[in-house]
Amino acid sequence: MSAPYTLVEALDRLPDGDERGFRFYGLDREERFYPYASMREEAARRAAFLHAAGLAPGDRVALLLPENHEFVLTFLAASVGGLVPVPMYPQATFKSVDAYLDILAHIVEAADARALVAMEANRDVVDKLATRPEMQGRRVLFAPEAFEGPAPAWSRPRVAPSDLCFLQFTSGSTSRPKGVEVTHANLVANATAFLGPRGLARTPDDVGVSWLPLFHDMGLIGFVLGTLIVDLPVVLMPTAHFARMPRRWLELVTKHRGTITYAPNFAYQLVEKRVRDADLASLDLSSLRVAGCGAEPIRARSLLDFAERFAPCGFDQRALLPSYGMAESCLAITFHPRGTPMIVDRVDRTTMQDGIAAPSSAAAGDPDVLEIVSCGVAFPEHDVRVVDDRGRELPERRVGEIVTRGPSVTAGYFRNEEATRAAIRDGWLHTGDLGYHAGGNLYVCGRIKDLIIIKGANHHPQDLEWAIGELEGVRRGNVCAFSVVRDGTEELVILAEAARADAPRLRREIAKKIYADFGLQVADVVISPVGTLPKTSSGKHQRHKTRLLYERGELEKHAVEIDG
Numbered sequence: 001m002s003a004p005y006t007l008v009e010a011l012d013r014l015p016d017g018d019e020r021g022f023r024f025y026g027l028d029r030e031e032r033f034y035p036y037a038s039m040r041e042e043a044a045r046r047a048a049f050l051h052a053a054g055l056a057p058g059d060r061v062a063l064l065l066p067e068n069h070e071f072v073l074t075f076l077a078a079s080v081g082g083l084v085p086v087p088m089y090p091q092a093t094f095k096s097v098d099a100y101l102d103i104l105a106h107i108v109e110a111a112d113a114r115a116l117v118a119m120e121a122n123r124d125v126v127d128k129l130a131t132r133p134e135m136q137g138r139r140v141l142f143a144p145e146a147f148e149g150p151a152p153a154w155s156r157p158r159v160a161p162s163d164l165c166f167l168q169f170t171s172g173s174t175s176r177p178k179g180v181e182v183t184h185a186n187l188v189a190n191a192t193a194f195l196g197p198r199g200l201a202r203t204p205d206d207v208g209v210s211w212l213p214l215f216h217d218m219g220l221i222g223f224v225l226g227t228l229i230v231d232l233p234v235v236l237m238p239t240a241h242f243a244r245m246p247r248r249w250l251e252l253v254t255k256h257r258g259t260i261t262y263a264p265n266f267a268y269q270l271v272e273k274r275v276r277d278a279d280l281a282s283l284d285l286s287s288l289r290v291a292g293c294g295a296e297p298i299r300a301r302s303l304l305d306f307a308e309r310f311a312p313c314g315f316d317q318r319a320l321l322p323s324y325g326m327a328e329s330c331l332a333i334t335f336h337p338r339g340t341p342m343i344v345d346r347v348d349r350t351t352m353q354d355g356i357a358a359p360s361s362a363a364a365g366d367p368d369v370l371e372i373v374s375c376g377v378a379f380p381e382h383d384v385r386v387v388d389d390r391g392r393e394l395p396e397r398r399v400g401e402i403v404t405r406g407p408s409v410t411a412g413y414f415r416n417e418e419a420t421r422a423a424i425r426d427g428w429l430h431t432g433d434l435g436y437h438a439g440g441n442l443y444v445c446g447r448i449k450d451l452i453i454i455k456g457a458n459h460h461p462q463d464l465e466w467a468i469g470e471l472e473g474v475r476r477g478n479v480c481a482f483s484v485v486r487d488g489t490e491e492l493v494i495l496a497e498a499a500r501a502d503a504p505r506l507r508r509e510i511a512k513k514i515y516a517d518f519g520l521q522v523a524d525v526v527i528s529p530v531g532t533l534p535k536t537s538s539g540k541h542q543r544h545k546t547r548l549l550y551e552r553g554e555l556e557k558h559a560v561e562i563d564g
Helices: 007-013 036-052 068-080 097-111 120-130 184-194 217-230 239-244 247-256 265-274 300-313 417-423 461-469 500-518 543-551
Strands: 021-025 031-035 060-063 084-087 115-119 139-143 164-169 179-183 208-210 234-236 260-263 290-293 320-325 332-335 344-348 369-373 383-387 400-405 428-438 441-447 452-454 457-459 479-486 489-497 522-528
Touching: 007 036, 007 068, 007 184, 007 217, 021 036, 021 068, 031 036, 031 068, 036 068, 060 068, 060 097, 068 084, 068 164, 068 234, 084 097, 097 120, 097 164, 097 179, 115 120, 120 139, 164 184, 164 217, 179 184, 184 217, 184 332, 208 217, 208 247, 217 234, 217 260, 239 247, 247 260, 247 265, 260 265, 265 290, 265 300, 300 320, 300 369, 369 441, 383 428, 417 428, 452 479, 452 489, 457 461, 461 479, 461 489, 461 500, 479 543, 489 500, 489 543, 500 522
Parallel strands: 021 234, 060 084, 060 115, 084 164, 115 139, 208 234, 208 260, 260 290, 290 320, 489 522
Antiparallel strands: 021 031, 164 179, 320 332, 344 369, 383 400, 400 428, 428 441, 452 457, 479 489
16 A cells, blocks of 8 residues: 555544554553544544634644643644644753743744643643743643533545644754744655665554653654554553653563664663663563664663663564654654664774774773764665765765755744754755764764864764763763863863762762873863753753853852862
């Protein structure tokens, strides 16, 4: 059967019956199973109510829905009704409620949303948001109450491939979130690529299991929209439940014989650390044929440690599937070939400072060696290049900016021509990411804006952060390296989260570690309480914001002096 043209057509084509559909585990720990037919029926019902609320095809509707089943059903309702859903993160990941409200208000205004759909569970946030000037003239509906009773009469609109499917607001690691315009055609192209023969190669027996947040592209497209387009049943659990009990993720894989799952690097690291030896006997991961990793820099050691830890549970290391993508290309750009061993490129740290990924023959564990994970190759009908600052394609093992083009690449940012012109040039999406090709594979090694340049040598912050994360007492994954300019000289600053009692020791050890491993002098080491480090809604470091807070003297830190 040929691929559908739109998400709405895909929903219509899904099979009837009670065997295939979505299984939701709610915040209340209740299990809810929706066969495809029930999802279709409820989406059409809710679409009628949205139409009756005065919304017309093309209108944007913001979704602030903490329950996964309410989010998915309302998103599909908006799609069936020809509306443009705008996912927003429903839980404040900011220490400041005002900062969280600022982001929500910005998204509502930037999307020019006609309405906001929320739940009683986040009414307090919505009531505060409603007082903001950006919310004036916009309707607020509460699910599921707004969709109760007989559905009003309405005429279902025609939805075309070129129509906007949704606005995916970027996570704002360096600036205020921008709304990526994802059309139905973009979505179908990307889903059929990453779930097709050259991607995950979806089979009739596949079951996806995910805890990823649905306001983020990896959770939304990877485990909701993409799976609907190809008919792949999924099990969804709340992100909050994973955060409190990471092993619940693997328990659901075991219970439902999950075959495909995905997570950022930190999650593999976290679950490997938090699952007890006593829990291993109850886990069976032999059904997993894909354990994907993306959305943040991938550390080889994290994935290999996970594979070793869970090998007694039947986990096959060949299931590990590093990948690369971004919202501006819907979701996925490159995949490591499924079912093959992960490829780790061992390169010389010194030559990398000059933008050359020269292979290293040094022994494992040598501090002069960088281990960089292959993210694989581009999908059919998509191109990926590495270019210099003049747009010229670079030869293998030369580091430059990653650019891509193809049917997955979106038209740009909603009502933001300046940002669109900067990102998409001559049909190529300029990702802002640094990488290189070797042996036909793409290796991603940092962000252009995050690059630390000390005395003319380039240093990728995640390399420094990973080294520091190994020190006892440092909260792993909560280290941020960046540079500041003082008296015309770029200087290195390290921020790490740790307990107050460990602060004096860690300030000494971090400075020594960075000098020993990288030959760099640290101008300042900041040891902060847990929860200080600014992150995006998807958990990425906000290095730009961290740098600004540091320069303003606004970073919370333990009051200690570096000694020796």
